[in-house]
Amino acid sequence: MLEVGQSAPEFCALNQDDIEICSRDLLGKWIVLYFYPKDMTPGCINEACDFTAAEPEFDKLDAIILGVSPDDTKKHRNFIEKKELSITLLADVDKKMCEAYQVWQLKKFMGKEFMGVVRTTFIINPEGKIAAIWDKVSVRKKKTVKGEKIEILHANEVKEKLEELQGK
Structure with a gap:
């Protein structure tokens, strides 16, 4: 399993x-690299739209957002x-990136087993090292805070962690 601090x-x-x-062309920038199963499916739509909505804030943090799935260009x-x-979407048709990032x-889904992308997000620092990892991502989580139900967006969690890593 990949770990924080590794290249x-x-x-x-x-x-x-x-x-x-x-x-190699992105060294010197922060990278938000998120892997998702398939274009045009509900969770993937939410995740891509949430990252698109937050993109101006990521731009201010000098971070590029890259979504990756096995879909073609x-x-x-x-x-x-x-x-x-x-946002930019990368085509990993041969699944080399998915395999490299594990x-x-x-x-398993409805009693069937199959190979697929486990929704995962990485923050990669400007030196090319893994700075944060989220695995088995829930794109939108419901949480009760002081008796009130709120929705936590994964894109916002990533942005907050990036701000923390940058000391902002």
Whole structure:
């Protein structure tokens, strides 16, 4: 299992516009790298829309948001257009990134076992080291605070952790 403090696995993958994005070209920036199962599914839509809504705040923290799934670039383009996303999505069709980041795992759903992406988010610091990890992410959690139910967005948790890591 990958751990905080380790060097993040290097990657190169095509984005939604068929442009190769490589980790080596992002050194010096904070990276929010989130893995999700599939474009246009409910949890993945919420997560992508939440990160898009929070993107200006991540920009202020000099962080780039990269979503990764096994979908191809055409599916990513359709997802971005339909949901008006502004974040970058990487196509990991051969699942090399998913395997390198250890998020391609055996899953169970309705009594069936299959291999798939376990929703996971990493913050990678400007030196290329893993600074934070969330595994088995709940995109939106309900929590009761002082008798009031509130919704906690994963994107906000990530932003708050990034601010903490940067001492802001």
